[in-house]
Amino acid sequence: MMVQTLDQDAGLDAGSGQSEDSIVLRVQHAFASFSLDVELALPGRGVTVLFGHSGSGKTTLLRCVAGLERATQAHIAINGTVWQDSAQNRFVPTWQREIGYVFQEASLFPHLNVQRNLAFGMRRANPHGNADDILAVATKLGIEHLLKRSPDGLSGGERQRVAIARALLTRPRLLLMDEPLSALDAARKQEILPYLERLHDELEIPMLYVTHQIEEAARLADHLVLLGQGRVQASGPLVATLARLDLPLARDHEGSVVIAANVIGYDPEWNLTRLQFSGGEIFVAERPLPIGKPVRLRILARDVSIALSGNNPSSIQNRFICRVTGIAPTDDPAQCLVGLVAGDAALTARITRLSASQLGLAIGQEVWAQVKAVALLE
Amino acid sequence: MMPDSQDWSAIWLTLKLASTVTVLLLIVGTPIAWWLAHTRSRLRGVISALVSMPLVLPPTVLGFYLLLLMGPHGPVGYLTELAGLGRLPFTFAGLVLASTFYSLPFVVQPVQNAIEAIGRRPLEVAATLRASPWDSFCTVVLPLARPGFLTAAILGFAHTVGEFGVVLMIGGNIPGQTRVVSVQIFDHVEALEYVQAHWLAGGMVVFAFLVLLALYTLNPQARRA
Numbered sequence: 001m002m003v004q005t006l007d008q009d010a011g012l013d014a015g016s017g018q019s020e021d022s023i024v025l026r027v028q029h030a031f032a033s034f035s036l037d038v039e040l041a042l043p044g045r046g047v048t049v050l051f052g053h054s055g056s057g058k059t060t061l062l063r064c065v066a067g068l069e070r071a072t073q074a075h076i077a078i079n080g081t082v083w084q085d086s087a088q089n090r091f092v093p094t095w096q097r098e099i100g101y102v103f104q105e106a107s108l109f110p111h112l113n114v115q116r117n118l119a120f121g122m123r124r125a126n127p128h129g130n131a132d133d134i135l136a137v138a139t140k141l142g143i144e145h146l147l148k149r150s151p152d153g154l155s156g157g158e159r160q161r162v163a164i165a166r167a168l169l170t171r172p173r174l175l176l177m178d179e180p181l182s183a184l185d186a187a188r189k190q191e192i193l194p195y196l197e198r199l200h201d202e203l204e205i206p207m208l209y210v211t212h213q214i215e216e217a218a219r220l221a222d223h224l225v226l227l228g229q230g231r232v233q234a235s236g237p238l239v240a241t242l243a244r245l246d247l248p249l250a251r252d253h254e255g256s257v258v259i260a261a262n263v264i265g266y267d268p269e270w271n272l273t274r275l276q277f278s279g280g281e282i283f284v285a286e287r288p289l290p291i292g293k294p295v296r297l298r299i300l301a302r303d304v305s306i307a308l309s310g311n312n313p314s315s316i317q318n319r320f321i322c323r324v325t326g327i328a329p330t331d332d333p334a335q336c337l338v339g340l341v342a343g344d345a346a347l348t349a350r351i352t353r354l355s356a357s358q359l360g361l362a363i364g365q366e367v368w369a370q371v372k373a374v375a376l377l378e
Numbered sequence: 379m380m381p382d383s384q385d386w387s388a389i390w391l392t393l394k395l396a397s398t399v400t401v402l403l404l405i406v407g408t409p410i411a412w413w414l415a416h417t418r419s420r421l422r423g424v425i426s427a428l429v430s431m432p433l434v435l436p437p438t439v440l441g442f443y444l445l446l447l448m449g450p451h452g453p454v455g456y457l458t459e460l461a462g463l464g465r466l467p468f469t470f471a472g473l474v475l476a477s478t479f480y481s482l483p484f485v486v487q488p489v490q491n492a493i494e495a496i497g498r499r500p501l502e503v504a505a506t507l508r509a510s511p512w513d514s515f516c517t518v519v520l521p522l523a524r525p526g527f528l529t530a531a532i533l534g535f536a537h538t539v540g541e542f543g544v545v546l547m548i549g550g551n552i553p554g555q556t557r558v559v560s561v562q563i564f565d566h567v568e569a570l571e572y573v574q575a576h577w578l579a580g581g582m583v584v585f586a587f588l589v590l591l592a593l594y595t596l597n598p599q600a601r602r603a
Contacts, residue, residue: 068502094505095513101506107499111521120517121507170507 021045023078023174023206027064029071036060036071036230044079046222047200047207049238051214051249057230058210062178065208066101067094078174079206098125100167102177106159108151108166114138115147118166125170134169141165141195157188161195168199175199175207181216196220214249218242218258218298219377243346245328245337250348252331255301258377259345263293273376279320279342284376296377301337301350303373308359310368318371322347324363327356340369347371381577387554388562388578395470395558396538399477403485403534404527406478411489416498430483437480441547444476448548468550473558476548477538484533492526493519529593536589540582 021044029036036057042048050058063069065076067083070091076084083092100121108117115134122129138144141161151159160180167175180196181189193216199207200220211217217224217238224241226233226249234247243257244250261277266288273286275295282297289295310319325346326339336356340347347369361367381389414426432440447454448466458466466472496519504514520527542560549556551565559578566575 066506068505094502095508095510099506101503103499103503105499107503109500109503109518109522120504120509124508124513166507 021079023048023208024075025061025065026073026075027061027071028073029060029064029069031060034230036064038227038230038232040225040232040235042206042208042225042235043223044206045204047209047220048223048225049217049221050208050210050225050227051212051217051221052227053212055229056212056227058212058227059178060230061227062176062208062210065174066099066176067092067097068101081173098170098173100170100172100175102160102163102167102175102180104179105183106151106156106163108154108159108162110151112151113147114143114149114151114154114162117151117162118147118169121166122169125172129169137165137168140198155188156184157191160184160188160192164195164199173205175203175205177207177209179210179212181213182211193219214254214256215298215377218256219296239346243339243348245326245339245348250301250337251329253302255330255337255348255350256298257301257346257348259297259299259347261295261297263289263291263295265291275376277342278344279322279347282371282374283317284374286376298375298377299347299371300373301348303371304340304347304349305370305372306338306340306349306351306355306359306361307368307370314370316370316372318374320347320369320371322367322369324361324365324367326363327361340367342369381574384553384557385562385574385578388557388559389581391470391554391556392539392558392560395473395477396535398474399481399538400531400535402474402478403481404531407482407485407530407534408489408527410482411486412493414486415490415493429486432480433483437541437543438547440480441476441544444479444544445547448472448475467548468552468556470549470555473545473549473556476544477541480541480544481534481537484537485530488526488529488533489523492523492529495526496522528596532589532593536586539585 023040023042023044025038025040025042027036027038034055034057038057038061050061052058060069064071064074065083071084073086074084075086076082082090083097084090109120112120118134118138122133134147135144138147141164143158143161143165146154146158146162151162154162164180181192184192197219209220221238223236224238225235226241226247228248234241234244239258239260241247242249249255259277261275261282263273264276264281265274266272267274271285272283273289275282275284275297277297284297310321320342322340322342324338325341328337328339330337330350334352335350336353338349338351338356338361340349349369359367410425410429414422445467446452448458449455450459450465455465458464466475500518500522501514504518509517540560542564545556545558545561551557551561559582563575563578563582566572566578
């Protein structure tokens with residue numbers, strides 16, 4: 001897994017606009033009912049997820065980056081190329097921006113078959129593109145058998161894969177995805193997610209991905225931006241941002257952390273996969289996976305409990321020695337969040353305030369984290 | 379009695395007029411329809427109302443004012459004389475101009491409906507795929523709005539063929555120049571030449587039926603229009 005190490009506060013100084021390897025977004029835009037006021041410096045590689053509830057402004061921000069919306073005041077620069085600069089009255093129209101945009105609904109052209117849909121952007125962006133290029137990208141997305149079909153005859157998942165392939169064939173410098181899975185049911189989502197994860201691994205260009213599903217963010221993001229009511233609540237590497245106790249994300253019932261791990265073995269007797277992370281070993285009930293494969297683990301704070309010693313017998317297999325890094329309130333007055341670190345890996349435990357008091361938890365203290373459930377995100 | 383040469387001349391003139399007007403209507407009507415479909419301007423209502431006026435007004439009213447406008451004392455007449463084009467009333471060109479105004483709503487409305495039905499999304503998609511606005515219009519809007527354009531062309535053509543009042547006000551009754559079928563029928567009836575009137579009138583009935591039949595069967599999506 002790639003983890004961007006861009007410093008959270010870095011990059012907003014004057015010189016960053018010219019940077020060759022970063023995305024600078026300063027956008028101010030007022031609507032009748034809400035305003036967007038955002039200042040972000042994002043890594044020029046990897047996947048940045050713009051996360052927020054509906055009405056947080058995440059889609060509007062994405063549309064401003066694409067030029068589909070013209071923000072009143074904005075400076076938008078992608079790896080050294082300026083697409084909008086209100087100070088110089090510069091606004092590059094959408095069709096001259098080298099973007100790939102995947103909309104919430106696939107929005108394929110109904111009058112063109114799949115092949116022609118794919119060729120539409122490619123011919124315009126890359127005059128040397130040919131049928132082999134189309135076939136290569138179509139194969140990557142598993143739609144090569146659909147090329148002669150009409151969009152009407154495709155399933156929702158197939159249509160969205162065609163839309164992704166169509167965007168990729170324009171050889172964009174920036175890929176923008178606006179909740180590409182939200183119009184699909186759970187089964188179709190599972191059908192597309194592996195393709196998105198492959199893109200994440202193979203793509204050379206940065207991607208901005210809008211979603212309100214934290215699970216998608218946990219699976220795909222390198223960098224996470226939290227938006228609320230048109231403002232940036234936080235922006236930082238995924239792992240570190242999820243573990244921050246001061247953000248609404250952690251205080252939420254679904255609050256979780258993501259941990260990077262590697263597959264080190266499979267125990268056929270108990271049907272458990274063994275994984276190594278910086279704080280120790282974790283067992284996960286999972287089909288056998290290739291040894292050495294890097295994976296992401298997602299652990300909900302409410303599935304982590306705390307014990308003062310590691311040798312009391314328990315049904316919970318996954319136990320690590322940790323240090324307490326912080327204690328913070330949650331939205332629920334009976335509960336609190338305990339920040340932990342095992343090795344380099346941050347964990348969050350959601351326990352009752354009563355337990356915290358009885359255990360006498362204090363920052364710096366060594367405790368045992370007991371993890372009841374681990375979700376493996378490939 | 380079979381149709382004579384004057385009848386054939388009227389038929390030919392009518393077809394020439396309707397074809398010219400249809401082409402002109404598509405050229406003029408499409409930008410208006412596009413603007414009406416996409417604008418948020420407050421003028422939208424005003425322009426919509428102006429375009430639709432011929433639906434409501436008696437053709438004689440429209441013809442009367444166009445005649446005044448194109449006449450020697452009207453602003454359009456002044457301009458055409460200044461440009462050395464002469465006066466438009468009682469000419470084929472005058473007829474074309476008047477008919478274009480008269481049939482405008484029949485072209486603008488179906489095209490506007492079709493463009494509105496497409497919505498903005500396909501245009502946004504095209505833009506993200508590097509298509510310039512003109513490129514998108516040709517490769518996305520035109521094919522998607524084809525039923526609307528077909529309806530518009532058929533209605534514009536048919537409505538021009540069927541007009542009478544405006545022609546009489548602007549063009550009068552000059553054989554080979556402005557005497558179209560509807561006027562020719564009027565003349566036959568005035569002269570009590572009912573058989574010849576029947577040939578032309580019956581032909582018009584059949585023509586109208588065939589046009590509408592084509593509209594509703596070949597182009598089922600256009601039924602709204």
